[in-house]
Amino acid sequence: MEQNLVLLLLLTPFVGFLFNVFFGKKVGKAMSGAIGTLSIVVSFVVSIYFFMQLNQTGKPIQISLFDWISVSNFKLDFGILLDQLSLLWLLFVTGIGSLIHLYSISYMNDDENMHKFFAYLNLFVFFMITLVVGSNLLIMFIGWEGVGLCSYLLIGFWHKNQDYNDAAKKAFIMNRIGDLGFLIGIFILGSVFSTLDFVQMENGLNVGTANTGMLGLAALCLFIGACGKSAQLPLYTWLPDAMAGPTPVSALIHAATMVTAGIFMITRMNFLFDLDIDSVHLVNLIITIVGATTAIVAATIGLAQNDIKKVLAYSTVSQLGLMFVALGLGAYNVAVFHVITHAFFKACLFLGSGSVIHALHGEQDMRKMGGLKKAMPITFWTMLISTLAIAGIFPFAGFWSKDEILITAFHGNITIWIVCSICSINTAFYMFRLMYLTFFKTFRGTEEQKHHLHESPSLITIPLIVLAILATIGGAINLPGSMWLNHYLEPIFATVSHEEHVLGNTEYMLMGIALAGAILGIGLAFSKYIKQNVVPNEDNEIKGLTKIVYNKYYVDEFYTFLIVRPINGLSNFFRTTLEPALSKTVFRLANVTYVMANQGKKAHNGSVGLYLFAFVIGVCSIIIYLFLV
Amino acid sequence: MNNILNEIGIENYLFLSVLLFCIGIFGVLYRRNAIIVFMSIEIMLNAVNLLFVAFSTYHQDSQGQVFVFFSMAVAAAEVAVGLAILVSVFRNLGSIDIANLKNLKG
Numbered sequence: 001m002e003q004n005l006v007l008l009l010l011l012t013p014f015v016g017f018l019f020n021v022f023f024g025k026k027v028g029k030a031m032s033g034a035i036g037t038l039s040i041v042v043s044f045v046v047s048i049y050f051f052m053q054l055n056q057t058g059k060p061i062q063i064s065l066f067d068w069i070s071v072s073n074f075k076l077d078f079g080i081l082l083d084q085l086s087l088l089w090l091l092f093v094t095g096i097g098s099l100i101h102l103y104s105i106s107y108m109n110d111d112e113n114m115h116k117f118f119a120y121l122n123l124f125v126f127f128m129i130t131l132v133v134g135s136n137l138l139i140m141f142i143g144w145e146g147v148g149l150c151s152y153l154l155i156g157f158w159h160k161n162q163d164y165n166d167a168a169k170k171a172f173i174m175n176r177i178g179d180l181g182f183l184i185g186i187f188i189l190g191s192v193f194s195t196l197d198f199v200q201m202e203n204g205l206n207v208g209t210a211n212t213g214m215l216g217l218a219a220l221c222l223f224i225g226a227c228g229k230s231a232q233l234p235l236y237t238w239l240p241d242a243m244a245g246p247t248p249v250s251a252l253i254h255a256a257t258m259v260t261a262g263i264f265m266i267t268r269m270n271f272l273f274d275l276d277i278d279s280v281h282l283v284n285l286i287i288t289i290v291g292a293t294t295a296i297v298a299a300t301i302g303l304a305q306n307d308i309k310k311v312l313a314y315s316t317v318s319q320l321g322l323m324f325v326a327l328g329l330g331a332y333n334v335a336v337f338h339v340i341t342h343a344f345f346k347a348c349l350f351l352g353s354g355s356v357i358h359a360l361h362g363e364q365d366m367r368k369m370g371g372l373k374k375a376m377p378i379t380f381w382t383m384l385i386s387t388l389a390i391a392g393i394f395p396f397a398g399f400w401s402k403d404e405i406l407i408t409a410f411h412g413n414i415t416i417w418i419v420c421s422i423c424s425i426n427t428a429f430y431m432f433r434l435m436y437l438t439f440f441k442t443f444r445g446t447e448e449q450k451h452h453l454h455e456s457p458s459l460i461t462i463p464l465i466v467l468a469i470l471a472t473i474g475g476a477i478n479l480p481g482s483m484w485l486n487h488y489l490e491p492i493f494a495t496v497s498h499e500e501h502v503l504g505n506t507e508y509m510l511m512g513i514a515l516a517g518a519i520l521g522i523g524l525a526f527s528k529y530i531k532q533n534v535v536p537n538e539d540n541e542i543k544g545l546t547k548i549v550y551n552k553y554y555v556d557e558f559y560t561f562l563i564v565r566p567i568n569g570l571s572n573f574f575r576t577t578l579e580p581a582l583s584k585t586v587f588r589l590a591n592v593t594y595v596m597a598n599q600g601k602k603a604h605n606g607s608v609g610l611y612l613f614a615f616v617i618g619v620c621s622i623i624i625y626l627f628l629v
Numbered sequence: 630m631n632n633i634l635n636e637i638g639i640e641n642y643l644f645l646s647v648l649l650f651c652i653g654i655f656g657v658l659y660r661r662n663a664i665i666v667f668m669s670i671e672i673m674l675n676a677v678n679l680l681f682v683a684f685s686t687y688h689q690d691s692q693g694q695v696f697v698f699f700s701m702a703v704a705a706a707e708v709a710v711g712l713a714i715l716v717s718v719f720r721n722l723g724s725i726d727i728a729n730l731k732n733l734k735g
Binding site: 605606607608609612613616 | 732
C-alpha cells in the first residue's frame with residue numbers, strides 16, 4: 001500500500017511528462033495544461049496523506065524499492081525516505097507547483113509549444129520529488145542533475161532568441177561546476193562510510209566507526225555543490241540570467257523550489273555539518289561568510305536594476321544568502337522556515353510580475369510601467385502583501401522567518417548581523433522601488449499598451465491570491481511561543497541544539513530594529529520614487545556608483561576576463577599553433593616512411609639473379625649466425 | 630671392414646661435397662641461362678645426397694641411403710616440372726635468359 005502510494009507520488013508527474021511529450025500536441029492546449037496540472041495535484045494530495053500519517057505515527061517511512069549497487073562492501077538500495085524534512089519539501093514543491101501549473105495554463109496559452117512547456121514542467125517536478133525523497137545521496141544526485149536539465153530546457157524555452165540560449169547554457173555550465181564539487185563530496189563520503197544512505201551514514205557517525213579525517217573536505221565539497229544550485233557567490237551569476245525563461249519557470253524553479261535544493265541538501269546532511277571537528281567548523285564559517293557576502297552583494301545590485309524580473313532574481317539570490325547564513329550558524333530549522341516563507345512570497349511576486357508582463361505584452365522594463373494599480377487591482381494587492389512579507393513587516397510571513405535569521409546571526413556573530421540587517425534595509429528599499437515604479441504614479445508606456453491594460457484572467461489571479469494568503473499567514477507555522485516547525489523538525493537534526501527562544505528584551509529589541517530597518521528602507525523608497533517622483537535614468541545616462549551597481553559590479557565581465565578570455569586564448573593557441581605543429585609532425589613521420597618505401601622499392605627490380613643472390617646471402621648469414629654465435 | 634670409405638677417408642667426401650655445393654651456388658649466381666641454373670641446383674642437391682650416403686656408410690646405418698632414394702625420386706619429379714616450366718617460358722618469351730624474367734618487379 002505505502003509502496004504503491006509512494007510510486008504514485010513519484011511517477012504521476014513523470015506520466016504527465018510522457019503524456020505531454022507524446023500526445024500533448026494532439027489533445028490541444030487546454031487538455032495538455034489540465035493533464036499537466038492534475039498530475040502535480042495528485043502528487044500534492046498523496047503528499048498531504050503521508051504528511052498526516054507521519055504526524056500521527058511520528059515515524060519516518062522508509063521503503064526500499066530494489067538493490068541498486070552492490071560492489072564488495074559498498075551497498076546501495078534504491079530507496080525512498082519520507083521523513084519530516086522531505087515531506088515538508090514535498091508539500092511546498094507540489095503545492096506551489098500545482099498553483100504555478102494552474103497559472104501557466106493561462107500564461108502560456110499564446111505559446112504554440114505549450115504542451116512542451118508542460119512536459120518540461122512535469123519532468124521538473126518529477127526530478128524535484130526524486131531529489132527530495134531519495135534515501136541516499138546518489139538518488140538525490142539523480143534528481144539534482146535532472147532539475148538542472150529541466151532548468152536548462154526551460155530557460156532556453158524560447159530558443160529562437162540566442163540570448164536566451166546563452167543564458168540557458170550559462171546556467172547549465174555554472175551548475176556543472178557546483179555539481180563536480182557535489183560529486184567529489186559524494187565520492188569522499190562513499191569511501192569513508194561505504195554507503196551513501198542518509199540513515200546509515202548518520203548511524204556510522206554516531207557509532208564513531210567512521211574515519212573523520214576527510215569529512216571536513218567532504219562537507220566543503222557538498223557546500224560547493226550547494227553554491228552552484230542555490231546561486232551563491234561565486235557561482236550566482238547564472239540565476240539573474242535565468243530570468244530569460246518564461247515567468248512561471250522563474251517562479252517555480254528559480255525562486256521557490258530548485259534553488260532551495262542546496263539548502264535542502266545541507267539540512268539533510270546536517271549530521272555531517274554539525275560534527276564537532278575543526279575542519280567542519282571552518283566549513284561552517286565559510287558557509288556563513290559566503291552567505292552573508294552573497295546576501296549583501298545581491299541586495300545592492302538589486303537596488304539599481306530596472307528589469308522587474310532581474311530585481312526579483314537578485315532578491316532571490318540575496319534571500320538565499322540569508323538562508324545560508326542560518327545554515328552556517330547551525331540553525332537549520334531557521335533556514336528551512338525561511339525557505340518555506342520565501343517560497344510563498346517570492347512565488348507570488350514572480351507570478352505577479354508575470355501578470356504585469358502579460359498585461360504589457362512582454363514589457364519587463366519598470367521605466368516603462370507605472371500607474372498599474374487601477375488597472376490591475378488583484379495583482380497589485382497580492383504583490384503588495386508579498387512585498388510587505390519580503391521586506392519583513394509585521395505580521396507577514398517574512399517578518400518572522402527573517403527575524404529568526406537575524407536573531408541567530410546576532411547570537412552568532414555581530415558583524416554578520418550588521419551585514420544581514422543592512423541587507424534587509426536594502427531589500428525593503430528595492431522591493432518598494434519595484435512597487436512604486438510599477439504600480440504608482442502615471443503610466444509611462446505607449447498609448448497602445450495603455451489601451452490594452454487589463455487585469456489578468458482568474459486562472460492567473462487565483463494562484464496569486466492563494467499565495468498572498470500564504471505569504472500573510474505563513475509565519476504562523478513557527479511563531480515564537482508555539483514553534484511548531486522547530487518541534488516538527490526535531491527528529492531530523494542530529495544534535496538538538498536549539499534552546500527555546502525565550503522572548504527576552506534582546507529579542508524584542510532585535511525585532512524592533514529589524515522592523516525599523518524595513519520601515520526605513522520603505523521610507524527611503526517612498527521619498528525618492530513617490531515624493532521626488534524619480535524615474536531611473538536611461539541606460540546611457542547612468543553614471544558613477546549607480547553605473548557600477550547597475551552593471552552588477554562587472555562580475556560577468558570579471559569572469560570573462562579571468563576565465564573565458566584565457567580559455568579562449570588557450571584554445572586559440574592550440575588551434576593556430578599547437579594543432580598545426582602536431583599535424584606537421586605526423587605528416588613528416590608519414591613522409592619518412594614514404595621515402596624509405598620508395599628507396600626499398602628499388603630492390604624489387606624483378607631480376608631473378610638478384611633475388612637468388614639475396615637468398616644465398618640470407619642463408620649464409622643464418623648459417624654463420626647459427627654456427628658462430 | 631675394408632671398404633672404399635676407409636681407403637679414401639670421410640673428410641675427402643666432405644671436401645668433394647662442399648666443392649660441388651659451391652659450384653652449384655656459383656652456377657646459380659653467375660649464369661643467366663635458366664637451364665644451367667637448373668643444372669646447378671641439381672648439382673647442389675646431389676652434393677647433399679653424396680653427403681647423406683657418405684655418412685650413412687660411415688655410421689653403418691642404411692637409413693641415409695634410403696633417404697637418398699626418396700630425394701632422388703622427388704628430384705626427378707621436380708626436374709620434370711621445372712623443365713616443363715622452362716619450356717613454357719621459352720614459348721612465351723623466346724628465350725630462357727633469366728634476366729628477361731622481370732614480371733616480379735615491384
